[in-house]
Amino acid sequence: MPDVSVPSRFKSSSIGLRRKLSGTGLVAASVIAAMLVLLAIAVSLRQYREEVGARGLLTAQALDASVEAQLHRQLESYDAALQLVIANFSDPTLRMMNDDIWQLLLSNIQNSAPSILSITIANAGGRVLSRQGAAIAEDFANLPFFKAQQARAGLGLLISDLAIGQQSSRETVILSRRIVRSDGRFGGVVAAVVDLAVVHRILQPMPLGPQDLITVVSESGRVISRMPAIDGGDAGMDVSKSPNFLRMQRLGQGSFTSLSSLDGVERLFRFSRVEGTDMLVVVGLGTEALYSNWRRQSALIGGLALVVSVALVLAALLLAREARLRTAAQDELEKQAMTDFLTGLPNRRQFEMSLDREWRRAARTGADLAVILFDADHFKQLNDRHGHAVGDEMLKLIAEVLVSATHRPGDLPARIGGEEFAIILADTSEEGALCVAERIRSTLGEKTLSVHGGIPAVTLSAGIAATVGRSTGSAAELLAAADAALYVAKEEGRDRIRVRSVPETNAPA
Template sequence: MGFGRRKDTASRPWRLSAKLLIVSSVVTILGFSAICTSVMLDMRHSEEELARQTLENLASGIDSDISRNVELFDLSLRAVANNMVAPELNGVSKPLRQLILFDQAATAKHFGAIQVFDSTGKLIVDASTLDPLPEDRSGEEYFQVHRDQADVGLFISRPMLHRGAYAIVLSRRITGEDGRFLGVVAGSIRFSYFHDLFGRLRLGADDIITVFRRDGTVIMRMPFDLDLIGKNLGDVPGVRRALSEPNGSYSGTGSISHSPRLYVWRDGTRPLVVLVGKPWADIYRLWRMEATRIGAIMGALAVFVLGVSLFLAREVDRRAAAEEKLEELATTDALTGLRNRRKFDASIEDEWRRAARQKRPLALLMIDADHFKTFNDTFGHQAGDEVLIGIAICISDSVHRAGDCAARYGGEEFAVLLPDSSPAQAFAVAETIRLKVEQWCGETAITTVSIGVASVLPDANSEWTAMVNAADRALYAAKADGRNRTVLAHNPKLSLVA
């Protein structure tokens, strides 16, 4: 015995040293990992901020160029619309009318000629000729919008084939002094403008530039994709956000390429909104290479520590499982599989205090096998053990709640603790147990059980032993009344639940 004690004493410092070694190693690795992670995250954040600033500058430059040309063209449309309602225009010759209307009109190789349509959609004035051919634009979207809505202002059409070239049409309503609709003045900006603008930029292979109309319609895209031109993406969350906020950024996937990108826009309040996107893979390429190198070193170290930790953890788990098994054996009755008296005493102490705090009832069933001693002496201890096992099974089948505690109280006596159970509920459980035992015995009448039931409302000044005594007295009363019955305790000295 002395040697055994020395062996146990010698093993305890080893276990303490092993745990200390594991904790120290893990803390060290975590510390270095935290430092490396912090540095790498700062580098990642710097790369992201640099990319965002670069894209913001790009978006701002494109947006400024487009907005300047749109504003310049809009000024020409405004001038024509105002001059069309001037009284001085009536009766003048065509050359003079052209001079009055289009003297200040913006001209550029990418701008289409400005045209004026009357209230029926018929072409009446064309900046490119004194004698325009007949045209009817009453079916066009831009004409119908101005005809039906007086407050549209500048309207930018969907991308369309206009006068032999793909373009967007910019238009304004001509309104008389009395508010009547007199017609529409319209001009176009050809796609060649956007191709020329984007062609001057140095973009990555997977960079994207998209120009949207206010409703989410794609006006132009780089790389150019005819299938997307004119498509409405207003329901895409990122696009919807870009059209509703003055500036910002978001991360998302494209409508064609599903690689995640950083999208940036600068001014979402203008008629045309420029959205610039760059793949996160390109943004983080250099950072990822550095992170991979550092991560490989840290990963190798972490794997080593993890392997050692898992080995030691497995040994600890084995020991903990053995201790749990011993604890279970120490609190379980070996014959019946129910809790033993030691576990029952601990449970009733805890449940009594809990019931007193929560002011909830606590019930106890005391169960005793009838004529067990006679049966045991007649048929032997093995048969008696089988009877006790059968009674335990009947009890286990009748007690299902997690907080209930069924135990072998001693010899042929059993106890069942029922938290939060009224007298009627506890009595019903007791009768279920009694009837199951009676049915299990069958016609041979091996044995039956008598049950005493007590249900009390604990308080801070009471002891659980009073409930046990009350259940015992009820059990004795059941046996005195002829056995194979359940008796509910009634004791005025206890705080019995009504």
């Protein structure tokens, strides 16, 4: 069977479109749908994560505010005690009392403020005038808090760095206030040693997760208290070089998420200053626990969405494959409906459709159009003598010769019935069609079938009809003219070519 390629302009345009719509379009639509589903879920999960973070921040703010308020109230009570001492000391009558009375007075003031371990009064030179409880030092002159109060009027309540072991091995801080004389000059310092256990007691009841923490840090970067402690004794730890502390010290108040420089745990930090001081209260919520539920739900929802999306795409691929197979089957049926099974050439149906299309094009553009009809001479005798199998082979041989003689995209060879063949030659004059027909006739005359010792090919009779200029009428009339020319060729003895022209008219197409 010859390899016949039908010219592209004679093919049905619906085939490629149908394939595209049923195959690629379906897969593309499913992929886009899957991507949109995944995108929508990703956006929803991101919003959900932001909501979880916002709730965590509210929790941290509440803890921070609670600790800050309690520390502020505690410091106010200590500050009130120190100011009471200063008020009494500033009274000339009370200042002249003996030390025993002052001891009693300081003791009463100390007892009014929990966690004060000692109260000491020092004059402008730093000499201790009176104290209740263990001594901070025999002379305050070289102590940092004394120098600070001496140098800066209006400093107010000063909280010193943490000290350990000065008061019964406890962790303590020193609170101090400046004594101002009646003439406004520096008159000394009142200092109180405060047990940091009071800070620990404030932090301890706070509800914390496994990786959460609350820390109180001094202005200089010393940890006053941390809950929970890393090693059970974080008080006094220097974090002044920590990037997180430097950031907090610069901002004073705010929140951010970062890795802890102490234990490497990522936390959501919320921090603020204790009112009236430079101390920082820092609340850190471990993000692993904070977002654990979100991670689990994201993994579940994201996994399901991915499975559904993959299933959707796979289903689309299967449907597209099925559609392609169905389309291929339909195309094959369409091809069979348009193709001669024996020779593989277009059949009469496709020939007539193509001729009608080319006729309209020629009528519209004024282009030439020619049709050649062939009839195998004495084909019935060949069948009767050698059998139908040899006859079929002869028809295939004729088809091969027709295909080999038509090379242009617009040429269409066809088998239109029995031993009858035809060729549509677009943009071809009568002379051109005659050349093609003669080439086919002579080429076939040189062929033989390699059966029964070699059987010469049959001869061909041919009839040609061609339009000249813009022609009226119809494709059927052109075909009838070619058929009439073929009839003449057969009447005149066969194995010859005859031509009939379609006259030119001035009528519009």
